[in-house]
Amino acid sequence: MKPLVAALAVLALSFAPAALASESHPTLTELEGEVMCPICNTTLDQSSSPAARQIEAVISRRIAAGDTKSQIKDRLVAEYGQKILAAPPKSGFNLLAWLLPIAGVLGGAVVLGALAWRWSRAREPVPVEARLDPALERRVDEELARFDEG
Amino acid sequence: MKPLRLAAQAGAVALVVGLLGLLVWKVAHDNPGGVAADFNAGKKVQAVDFTLGRLNGKGSLSLSSLRGRVVVLNFWAAWCDPCKSEAPRFQSAFERYRRHGVAFVGLDVTDYSGDARAFLARYGITYPNVRDQRGSVLAKYGGLPIPRTYVVARSGRVVSYIFGEARPEAIDSAIKKALTA
Numbered sequence: 001m002k003p004l005v006a007a008l009a010v011l012a013l014s015f016a017p018a019a020l021a022s023e024s025h026p027t028l029t030e031l032e033g034e035v036m037c038p039i040c041n042t043t044l045d046q047s048s049s050p051a052a053r054q055i056e057a058v059i060s061r062r063i064a065a066g067d068t069k070s071q072i073k074d075r076l077v078a079e080y081g082q083k084i085l086a087a088p089p090k091s092g093f094n095l096l097a098w099l100l101p102i103a104g105v106l107g108g109a110v111v112l113g114a115l116a117w118r119w120s121r122a123r124e125p126v127p128v129e130a131r132l133d134p135a136l137e138r139r140v141d142e143e144l145a146r147f148d149e150g
Numbered sequence: 151m152k153p154l155r156l157a158a159q160a161g162a163v164a165l166v167v168g169l170l171g172l173l174v175w176k177v178a179h180d181n182p183g184g185v186a187a188d189f190n191a192g193k194k195v196q197a198v199d200f201t202l203g204r205l206n207g208k209g210s211l212s213l214s215s216l217r218g219r220v221v222v223l224n225f226w227a228a229w230c231d232p233c234k235s236e237a238p239r240f241q242s243a244f245e246r247y248r249r250h251g252v253a254f255v256g257l258d259v260t261d262y263s264g265d266a267r268a269f270l271a272r273y274g275i276t277y278p279n280v281r282d283q284r285g286s287v288l289a290k291y292g293g294l295p296i297p298r299t300y301v302v303a304r305s306g307r308v309v310s311y312i313f314g315e316a317r318p319e320a321i322d323s324a325i326k327k328a329l330t331a
Contacts, residue, residue, distance in 0.1 A: 038260040038285075039294055050229040051260065058262050079262055081284050 026069035031059050034086050035076060043086050055084075185300065186292030189311045197223070197302040200287045202280035205258050206270055211280050213255070213302075220252045220328040221302040224316070225288050227261040228269040232315035233297045237273040243321045244277045252325055257282045259296055299324070303331035 022030060032045035037052035044052045055076070062072045076084045088094035132140070188195045201212040213221065224240055226233035244254040256279035258266045263281065270279060282288055292298060301310040301324040309331050310324035 050231065051227070054229040054262060054265060058265070079283070080260065083284070 023069050026063060026072065028056060028059055028063060031069065031072065032056065035059070035073070036084050036086055038080050038084060182293070184290045184292045185308060186298065186311060186313070189300075189308055195308045196306050197221070197300065197308050198287070198290045200280075200282075200290075202257070202282055202287065205256075205263070205266055205279040205281050206275070207278060211255065211278055216253045216255070217306055218304055220247075220250075220304060220325065222252065222254045222321075222325065223257060223291075223300045223302065224254070225257045225259055225282070225291065225296045225298045226269075227259050227296060228265040229261065230296050234269075234273070236297060236316045237269070237275060239316060239318050239321060241273060241275050241277070242318070243325065247325055250329060252329070254278070255280065257287060259288045260285045301325060301328045303328045305331070307331070 029045075033043050035044050035055060036042070037044055037047040037049055037055065039051045040047045040049050044056055058076070059072060062075065067075070073085060082088065082094070088097045090098055183190075185195050185198060197213060199212065199214045201210050203210050213223075222240070222243070224236075226237070240254060240256070244252075248254075254277035256270075256275065256277065258269075258279055259282045261281070266279075266281070269275075285293070288294070288296070288298075291300065295314075297315060299310075299312040299316050299321070300308050301312075303309045309328045312320050312324060
């Protein structure tokens with residue numbers, strides 16, 4: 001178990017420098033996929049509208065000025081609102097957008113599990129009382145005695 | 151167990167009915183074409199009031215504060231090419247008609263504020279301009295595309311609507327119509 005945990009930790013740490021570099025030295029290409037064009041409802045990299053080009057120019061200027069990715073995004077949110085971000089931030093009320101799908105999947109799994117359990121219980125054979133009706137039992141005994149005699 | 155089940159079923163039905171009610175309300179109250187669609191349909195349309203922050207100057211500006219005057223509302227953005235062509239025409243009209251009490255208001259839509267201010271400086275725009283940052287006022291007036299220009303009479307009624315780049319003669323005739331309305 002310990003080697004597995006260590007391997008996972010090493011794997012996670014191997015991504016950390018890339019994430020840090022992306023935060024402190026963002027590129028226009030990566031931000032184009034994370035920022036929306038305000039008039040075309042697509043990300044900047046999917047749009048060739050003048051409004052998208054204007055925001056690309058703003059991003060380029062901010063990158064040249066040395067802004068981090070968060071600073072650039074904050075500036076754009078202040079100008080255009082949260083809708084300018086392709087994905088909602090993982091904080092506050094917007095956290096619901098990330099948690100609700102997970103809760104939905106988990107809830108669905110619980111419901112499916114409960115249904116499967118009920119279904120399997122319903123198919124189990126119901127124990128039947130083995131005792132026969134006394135009159136019938138007596139008749140069966142008599143028939144068997146007659147059969148033995150014969 | 152039975153009352154609980156009944157309550158759950160009643161809750162589910164209430165939820166569905168509630169959502170259906172919301173849908174019906176939304177469909178009944180939605181007016182995607184806004185002022186422009188009503189104007190084009192020949193209806194008598196009152197200009198929709200707004201209060202927005204000033205782009206050039208401090209504070210905010212409400213359309214209702216200009217009631218009793220002819221008002222020219224021009225929706226524009228720095229990224230919009232036809233807006234660049236018509237901007238000097240509006241400034242020129244503002245200089246000619248201000249002595250007649252005509253007010254001009256530019257509404258900058260979904261724009262980067264730095265670029266918008268540079269636009270005003272580049273074209274020498276001196277009449278009040280406000281920022282419709284998220285396009286919510288524009289949506290009530292018909293939405294994209296821009297430019298769009300509405301001329302409002304003293305009564306508050308929209309008397310002219312120019313879709314697209316406004317030519318000087320169209321601006322003149324719209325203002326004259328509003329002054330005599």
